Amino acid sequence: MSGILKPASCDNILGSSSESTGLAPVVRPFAREGSLAERLRATPLLMAPMAGVSDAAYRMMARCGGAALAYSEMVSVAGLHYGGAKTWELVVPHDPEPDIAVQLFGSGPEQFREAVTLVCDRLGAQLALIDINMACPVPKVTRKGEGSALLDDPQRAAAIVRACVAESCVPVTVKIRRARRTGDVEVAPAFARAMEDAGAAAVAVHGRTASQLYRGEADWGVIDRVAQAVSVPVIGTGDVRTAEDAARMLRETGATAVMVARGTYGNPWIFDDAQRILAGEERHLHDTSQRLAAFACHVRLLEATGAHLARARSLAGWYLRGMPNAAQWRDRAMQCRGVEDYLSLVEAVVEASKSHVQVEVET
Ligand SMILES: Cc1cc2nc3c(=O)[nH]c(=O)nc-3n(C[C@H](O)[C@H](O)[C@H](O)COP(=O)(O)O)c2cc1C
Numbered sequence: 001m002s003g004i005l006k007p008a009s010c011d012n013i014l015g016s017s018s019e020s021t022g023l024a025p026v027v028r029p030f031a032r033e034g035s036l037a038e039r040l041r042a043t044p045l046l047m048a049p050m051a052g053v054s055d056a057a058y059r060m061m062a063r064c065g066g067a068a069l070a071y072s073e074m075v076s077v078a079g080l081h082y083g084g085a086k087t088w089e090l091v092v093p094h095d096p097e098p099d100i101a102v103q104l105f106g107s108g109p110e111q112f113r114e115a116v117t118l119v120c121d122r123l124g125a126q127l128a129l130i131d132i133n134m135a136c137p138v139p140k141v142t143r144k145g146e147g148s149a150l151l152d153d154p155q156r157a158a159a160i161v162r163a164c165v166a167e168s169c170v171p172v173t174v175k176i177r178r179a180r181r182t183g184d185v186e187v188a189p190a191f192a193r194a195m196e197d198a199g200a201a202a203v204a205v206h207g208r209t210a211s212q213l214y215r216g217e218a219d220w221g222v223i224d225r226v227a228q229a230v231s232v233p234v235i236g237t238g239d240v241r242t243a244e245d246a247a248r249m250l251r252e253t254g255a256t257a258v259m260v261a262r263g264t265y266g267n268p269w270i271f272d273d274a275q276r277i278l279a280g281e282e283r284h285l286h287d288t289s290q291r292l293a294a295f296a297c298h299v300r301l302l303e304a305t306g307a308h309l310a311r312a313r314s315l316a317g318w319y320l321r322g323m324p325n326a327a328q329w330r331d332r333a334m335q336c337r338g339v340e341d342y343l344s345l346v347e348a349v350v351e352a353s354k355s356h357v358q359v360e361v362e363t
Contacts, residue, residue: 001224005298007203007205007217007260007303007304007339008300008304009094009095009097009304010057010094010095010301010304010305011026011062011096011206012025013297013300013301013304014026014064014096014297015303016095016297017293017294017300018115018120019229020289020290020293020297021064021282021290021293021294022269022284022286022290022294023064023065023109023268023269023294023297024063024064024065024066024260025064026064027060027063027064027098028063028096028098029098029099030043030069030098030128031068031278034169036171036202036233037201037202037232037233037256039068040233040235040257041071041233041256041257042207044066044068044086044250044255044256044257044258045066045067045068045072045246045257045258045260045271045274045275046068046069046070046101046257046258046259046260046273047059047062047063047067047069047070047071047091047259047260048068048071048260048261048264049071049072049073049074049101049103049131049133049257050073050261051074051136051270052073052311052362053073053311053314054070054072054308055073055090055305055307055311056093056094056095056097056300056301056305057300057301057305057307057311058070058096058264059071059093059100059293060096060097060262060269060301061097061266061294061297061298061301062268062271062307063097063227063238063322064268065264065267065268065271066269066270066271066272066273066274066275067129067260067271068102069099069100069101069128070097070242071075071100071101071103071131071259072090072100072101072102072103072104073090073103073211074103074104074105074133074136074147075087075091075102075103075105075110075115076104076105076106076113076114076304076363077104077105077106077108077114078106078111079169079360080104080115080118080119081111081114085185086135086300088122091119091122091123092122092123092125092321093106093123095340097244098126099126099127099128099345100123100124100126100127100128101128101129101131101174102119102127102131103128103130103131103132103151104116104119104125104130104131104132104133104164105132105136105141105146105151106146106155107144107146107150107156108160109143109156109159109162109163110159110163112160112163112164112318112333113130113163113164114181115177115248116130116163116164116167116168116172117167117323119174120137120167120168120170124169126168127169128170128210129170129171129173129201129202130159130162130164130168130170130172130173131173131174131175131201131204132157132160132172132173132175132339133146133147133173133175133346134147134148134150134151134157134174134175134207135147135148135175135176135177135178135185135204135210136194136210136283137150137177137210137211137212140173141165142210147210147332148176148177148180148210149180151176151177151180151187151191151210152180154190154191154194154286157191157194157195157198158194158197158198159196159198160214161174161195161198161199161200162198163200164199165199165200169173171201171202172199172200172201173200173201173202173203173204173235174192174195174200174203174204174207174296175204175205175206175235175237176188176191176192176195176203176206177205177207177208177210178205178206178207178208178209178219178222179208179209179275180210180211180317181207181209181211182209182212183197183269184231186210186222186225187220187306188205188222188225188226189225189228189229189230190206190229192229192234193205193228193229193230194227196230196231196232197292200232201233202232202233202234202235202256203226203227203233203234203235204231204232204234204235204236204237204265205222205223205226205234205235205236205255206218206237207219207220207221207222207223207237207238207239208238209235211268212236214262215312215318216283217238217239218237218238219238220236220238220239220252220253221248221251223255224253224254225234226254226256227253227254227255227292231313233256233257234254234255234256235255235256235258235259236240236249236253236257236258237258237259237260238259238261240258240259240261241262241263242263242270243269243270243271243273243274243276243277243283244277245263246258246260246263246270246271246274246277247277247278248276250276250278252278255331260334264285265297266291266315266317266319266320267286267300267318267322268294269284269286277299280355281307286351288323289350289353291319291320292319292322292349292353293344293349294319295315295316295319295342296342296343296346297321297362298312298315298319299312299315299339299342300339300343302315302339303339309336309337309338309339309342311341312333312336313333313334313336316329316330316336316342316345317330317333318342320333320349323349323353324352325352328347329345331346332345332348333345
């Protein structure tokens with residue numbers, strides 16, 4: 001015997017942590033029956049695509065927190081063409097994930113056609129939908145005519161949608177922004193209409209211009225304007241920071257569904273909480289011990305999925321936010337190297353928070 005323990009499986013980690021994290025012990029599949037519109041209407045809370053964030057561990061946490069479906073990080077169609085293992089890692093769901101929404105980016109319709117064929121073949125029934133990124137503002141991407149640069153070229157964008165729809169085994173959707181530059185005429189409604197005409201089954205709308213990047217306020221009004229322009233469902237995104245925001249976007253705009261992005265930082269329960277608000281039920285409280293248990297669970301999932309543990313550093317900042325001495329704990333997280341270091345950190349915070357409660361009670 002080597003004495004080295006095999007890391008637990010993701011199923012095992014999720015199942016054994018469920019009581020302490022308050023998250024579901026298993027990931028439920030996205031509904032398979034009915035049109036995409038019907039399925040989104042029935043389960044409207046989605047985990048948004050986030051490059052560098054929404055890896056398998058992150059998606060599992062979100063789905064155990066109530067997300068109906070989670071998107072991959074954006075995946076380059078050129079990367080899929082060259083077949084790199086790192087690119088495929090972004091696409092293929094990890095074991096307890098029954099299905100996934102895969103987001104592709106690129107600029108060539110023929111490359112998209114090939115990528116869709118490859119993804120459909122490889123994922124089969126695990127593929128819930130394919131989304132085309134027409135929203136990414138990063139210059140490295142837009143310089144090549146990809147991401148939000150497609151907002152300036154609706155004909156190319158429509159050709160991409162047609163090429164994807166022709167090969168796809170699942171609905172094809174697009175994700176767009178209001179416009180390319182602040183001060184430009186808002187293109188989103190007419191652009192969305194053109195994508196619908198090309199075969200898009202839904203349009204996700206981020207209410208910022210690309211030049212705003214992720215700053216400034218998202219304009220939820222554009223969600224209504226797009227919803228009025230198209231007959232396919234609109235998925236709203238932007239400034240959904242809390243469960244209340246998610247419920248409000250669904251109630252107050254024309255969005256059929258909502259994608260939560262930064263609002264999930266340290267808060268995988270946001271989906272379930274929003275569902276409860278919508279159903280008029282009482283919300284659960286997520287106390288310090290639950291948040292620490294979720295952080296530990298998340299770190300163990302990173303290990304079990306073979307992800308780079310450097311990602312746990314940002315997670316530490318998010319899960320520990322607002323706790324007493326958070327800055328000091330975050331500094332300690334920067335020194336962590338392995339899973340055991342992170343789990344000891346969690347134990348230390350648990351101990352400290354007990355004495356903190358005692359001090360509070362005593363004074
Ligand atoms: C770190 C980060 C990475 C992102 N990566 C992607 C991506 O790969 N594809 C995409 O369509 N949007 C991406 N987005 C945008 C989000 O999906 C979302 O639309 C946007 O952040 C607005 O929502 P928010 O204001 O609630 O965060 C990313 C956002 C962040 C913060």
